[in-house]
Amino acid sequence: MKRTLSLPYLAVAGLSGLLFGAGLYISQMVDPLKVLRFLDFGAIPEGGWDPSLGFVMVTAIGFMLIGLRVAGRRAAPLFDVKFHNPEFTHIDTPLVLGAVLFGVGWGMSGLCPGPAITLIAFLPENLWIFLGMTFVGSFIGHYVQKALVARAQAVRT
Numbered sequence: 001m002k003r004t005l006s007l008p009y010l011a012v013a014g015l016s017g018l019l020f021g022a023g024l025y026i027s028q029m030v031d032p033l034k035v036l037r038f039l040d041f042g043a044i045p046e047g048g049w050d051p052s053l054g055f056v057m058v059t060a061i062g063f064m065l066i067g068l069r070v071a072g073r074r075a076a077p078l079f080d081v082k083f084h085n086p087e088f089t090h091i092d093t094p095l096v097l098g099a100v101l102f103g104v105g106w107g108m109s110g111l112c113p114g115p116a117i118t119l120i121a122f123l124p125e126n127l128w129i130f131l132g133m134t135f136v137g138s139f140i141g142h143y144v145q146k147a148l149v150a151r152a153q154a155v156r157t
Helices: 007-026 032-039 052-072 093-109 113-121 127-156
Strands: none
Touching: 007 113, 032 052, 032 093, 093 127, 113 127
């Protein structure tokens, strides 16, 4: 089924992107040092841990929960023909491996792809290296995931 992107759909997508980008800057999630200070639980005893990004995450989770409850009462989204729920809903080896790799990359750099993309507006030094390697990693990950799925299907048959 081909989906037609209507003007209201595109407007909502644009508004959500605008809110996301502004929120990343206002909350300082684009500052790698702020993120690294949040991830450094070892700094709690000496008072160097920065819990403020936890509030960003809790707020996002709260709004998502509200959105899911409201959406659960509807037959279809406002600007699409059906809800597009995740295809896979169980925890498996590729999910855990991907989460670990993502976490290591996030912890090493203090950047995740969303904030990194918003930083393009200001072109900080070395951003292109991070974004380029994010692309390469995604490309490699796509083929590794396909190989893992094929292997799992071969085992089942």
